[in-house]
Amino acid sequence: MGNKNKCRIAFLLPDFNSEYTVAISRGALKAAEDLGVSVVFFGVGELGSPLLYTQNRNKLFSLVYPENFDGILYLSSSISNNIGVKPFLNFITKYGNIPSAHIGIKTTNSTCFTIDDRSGMYAVVEHLIKVHNRRKIAFIKGTSGLFEADERLIGYKKALSDNGIKFNEQYIFEGNFIRERGILAVEEFLDNRKISFDGLVGANDLMALYAMKELQKRGFNIPKDISIAGFDDLPSAKSYKPELTTIHQPATELGYMAVQEFSKELITPSSKPNTFDLPTQLVVRKSCGCNIENPTLIKNIFSIPYIPDTTKNEQEEFTTILNGMTRNIIGSFHEDDICQVLDKNLRLFNIENFTIAKYIDDNNVQIFYDLKTHSKKIVSTKHLIINYSKVNKNSYSRFIFPLYHKNQDIGFFISDANQNQLRILEELGDHLSAALKATDLLDHALKYSEQLEKEVALRTKELAERSKELENALEKVKQANKKLEWLSVIDELTGLYNRRGFLTSSKQNIELAKRNDSEIMLIFFDLDGLKQINDNYGHKTGDIAIQAIANILQMSFRKSDIIARFGGDEFTVLSINCSISQYNLIQKRINELINEYNKKPHEFILSVSSGATQYKINEDFTLKKLLDEADKELYKAKSKKNCKH
Incomplete structure (x- = not known):
């Protein structure tokens, strides 16, 4: 895919956090600039890591499209640290036959870049033996099966053997290059195995430093009681007290050489893969027992152009900008606010290219932010990576960082950077991940709120409709209750009060009459011959007779009078305030209406008997007494009528 003079390389590293990977990256970036090679750095994490934040980085393996590059360079020793070399080599077969090169391991099929791990470890162990007379030297080794770890263990064993010290497995602890396991190593040696030692060497600086801290915590004097040494010569080796004696690993030079030699091979392929080894150097400081303030390094066989470090003032300025930037990002819960913070601050770090992409699915991303174009379009992931990997007139380097929150992959961002900005971008990535997660949560909350509002509106509408239905139902119930109430006090055949209705209404009227000191008249009517009508003509005809007398009573009495069918053929x-004279007129009216009714052709002759009683309300008055008196009068009237017949 490259031309005669240029090529593009995908460089896969675990991250840009550790001092070792930063040193490797700085050298590789410098080589790319000097040689005009385009390099895209992917922070893919370690395979098989038990740590969630490292596992999440593995998503970036899927962003490496072999057709975009002329070759792939791996920091293989770090990526394969948890699973071993063979599973790692099997994993990367998915990239096909694209040329590849490895840092930190040796394989017969690819170009490899290593350091002389064995000689380096031999030198530091022999220094403890010969200079400080240490004979019981514990060793915290790296991951078994890794080239670097195995070579350093061999160097440790050979130094013991050459100096007449028998190797003892009890003095070995597998630390897997993990810093915290330096503490576990001390606990294992002292608390579980109960062994004493006068020297301790870590297969890397971080394990040695953490072991030293634990020993100091337990009251050991370093180096008087125990001499300590490491391997790497990271910047942190000089930041502890006492400063750490170690083996200088030329990590920056290793990164530079890897890009330089691999790009040469891609432009002019060789007949077989090459292996490049860089020598190491012993750096003596105070942790072993020496009293050297500023050790000097012998000039390395492989030298690279000078890479300036940031000054203290520059570092403080970058830190101030980053702190303000991240505070504003974390405090932003809207996408536009985050974009404004990035617009305002990225160029303060001399960053000219910066793109944030959020995953939509396995094949597509949404551009969340682009420093140059401010595009928000949806593109295929492959297309986006291809655009950033294109060879143009000017070579360039890009760094791809993952964005994730806990076990959720959010997306990634692509940025240019110089040698001193890698950790800044890593920290920025952490804060961007948190901010993007917060915006997603807020967005989901707002959408959920909108959905709830819609549902509430819908439910409110439904409830309103239901309420209307309920109102209608209640009205029907009310009407039904009224009907039931009406039926409970009204005689269905005549529409007059029934016995219950008469008694209820009469009590109310009697109370009113009592307050007004009024007289009450009660009249009983009996439909004559109803039984004969029913027997001779049927109950339907009997009902007609009952309805007829009911109508006549309604036409004869006042509206204020309470008229009722008391039961069967009886009416009350x-x-x-109805006087006897008024009643006589009413009686006359009743008779006239009955006569008019009988003049018309009917199967029966309509006739009624009546008895009335008038009463002045006093304390002894009861409705029952009034009914009894009226009933007696009715009986008298019927008796007279029967005597006449």
Whole structure:
């Protein structure tokens, strides 16, 4: 895919956090600039890591499209640290036959870049033996099966053997290059195995430093009681007290050489893969027992152009900018606010290219932010990576960082950077991940709120409709209750009060009459011959007779009078302030209406008997007494009528 003079390389590293990977990256970046090679750095994490934040980085393996590059360079020793070399080599077969090169391991099929791990470890162990007379030297080794770890263990064993010290497995602890396991190593040696030692060497600086801290915590004097040494010569080796004696690993030079030699091979392929080894150097400081303030390094066989470090003032300025930037990002819960913070601050770090992409699915991403174009379009992931990997007139380097929150992959961002900005971008990535997660949560909350509002509106509408239905139902119930109430006090055949209705209404009217000191008249009516009508003509005809007398009573009495069908053929009327003379007129009216009715052709002759009683309300008055008196009068009237017949 490259031309005669240029090529593009995908460089896969675990991250840009550790001092070792930063040193490797700085050298590789410098080589790319000097040689005009385009390099895209992917922070893919370690394979098989038990740590969630490292596992999440593995998503970036899927962003490496072999057709975009002329070759792939791996920091293989770090990526394969948890699973071993063979599973790692099997994993990367998915990239096909694209040329590849490895840092930190040796394989016969690819170009490899290593350091002389064995000689380096031999030198530091022999220094403890010969200079400081240490004979019981514990060793915290790296991951078994890794080239670097195995070579350093061999160097440790050979130094013991050459100096007449028998190797003892009890003095070995597998630390897997993990810093915290330096503490576990001390606990294992002292608390579980109960062994004493006068020297301790870590297969890397971080394990040695953490072991030293634990020993100091337990009251050991370093180096008087125990001499300590490491391997790497990281910047942190000089930041502890006492400063750490170690083996200088030329990590920056290793990164530079890897890009330089691999790009040469891609432009002019060789007949077989090459292996490049860089020598190491012993750096003596105070942790072993020496009293050297500023050790000097012998000039390395492989030298690279000078890479300036940031000054203290520059570092403080970058830190101030980053702190303000991340505070504003974390405090932003809207996408536009985050974009404004990035617009304002990225160029303060001399960053000219910066793109954030959020995963939509396995094949597509949404551009969340682009420093140059401010595009928000949806593109295929492959297309985006291809655009950033294109060879143009000017070579360039890009760094791809993952964005994730806990076990959720959010997306990634692509940025240019110089040698001193890698850790800044890593920290920025952490804060961007948190901010993007917060915006997603807020967005989901707002959408959920909107959905709830819609549902509430819909439910409110439904409830309103239901309420209307309920109102209608209640009205029907009300009407039904009224009907039931009406039926409970009204005689269905005549529409007059029934016995219950008469008694209820009469009590109310009697109370009113009592307050007004009024007289009450009660009249009983009896439909004559109803039984004969029913027997001779049927109950339907009997009902007609009952309805006829009911109508006549309604036409004869006042509206204020209470008229009721008391039961069967009996009717009652309660009248307030009705005199005897008035009643006689009413009786006359009733007779006239009956006569008119009988003039018309009917199967029966309509006739009624009546008895009335008038009463002045006093304390002894009861409705029952009034009914009894009226009933007696009715009986008298019927008796007279029967005597006449």
